[in-house]
Amino acid sequence: MNFVRLSRWMGRRILLGVTAGAIFFLLFPAQAWPWGCEGHQAVAMIAEKHMNAHALEMANKLLQASPIDPTLPRYCPNVGLDLFVDSATWPDDLRKVRPEASPWHYIDIPRNAPRSQSILEESCPAATGCVVSALEQQTVLLRNENTDPRVRADALRFVIHFVGDLHQPLHCVSNNDEGSNCVPVDFFGNSPVERNLEFETYSPNLHAIWDSGIIQRLKGQESVSQWAASLDQQFHAEEDGWEKAGVNIDDWVWESHDLADSVVYAKLPVAIPVEKPLEVKSCADDHHVSTRLFALHEQVGQQYVDAVAPTLEEQVAKGGIRLAMLLNEIWP
């Protein structure tokens, strides 16, 4: 891992919250758990309800035959989860041992960019890959019965995870802010604190609250499976339409990208200007982007959560339905 990639990797991390995070922070100074644990698990749980019997059987066979390395430290609690749901968070744990797979979780399409194939390609450098190319490559490996079974099981775990990631709008955008990891926000009175002086990262930040802070507020006391079941129910009327639209990864990415601007940024109490796209390797770049945004004193509370909840919930539900569609297509 060269320094550029390391700093990129570090800058991209989301920093953990205050209390439990304090000790954890000392051990793991900069970790990202996109869509947190609950978001990825809910996507997988909704998918399972919409997969056909053949797809479920094939997926479980693959995962049983080549389980996750038991020595790999797991961040998300997985007691009581089946193999498919547990797989949903594995690629985030893997980032420590396979840093080259880190850029596969997102695509930095400039904020406000209109849909175009050339912008999509420019935003997905061949040298590193991005969520679009990674999802396509892992789908090819998964589809091929001649793929080594272990590689094929890993491919399934990547597919489960990446479909979830690309439905998090902030995984499909950059405003020179590392998918808004560089946007410090006060979250329900929890003021942003600078966590890394070199990379100028803050916690809480906008990306982190979309990954987990807001989900935890919306889920409340419900278990993840209860929350997933209620989302599935809530969007029941729309699910047919999503299925009829078919599998189209580019469409999903652009939809997510557009929601970042029209909802995630638009609903903030203080408007954040659109930056002229630059290559940013940490929150210290673009004239100290995070420190400039810190000065806006962005305050996120119940009003913001209420305004974005329908979008966040719909994206989790869509992620689940679309993951099922993709796997049903592989195993009809």
Ligand SMILES: [Zn+2]
């Ligand atoms: Zn991820």
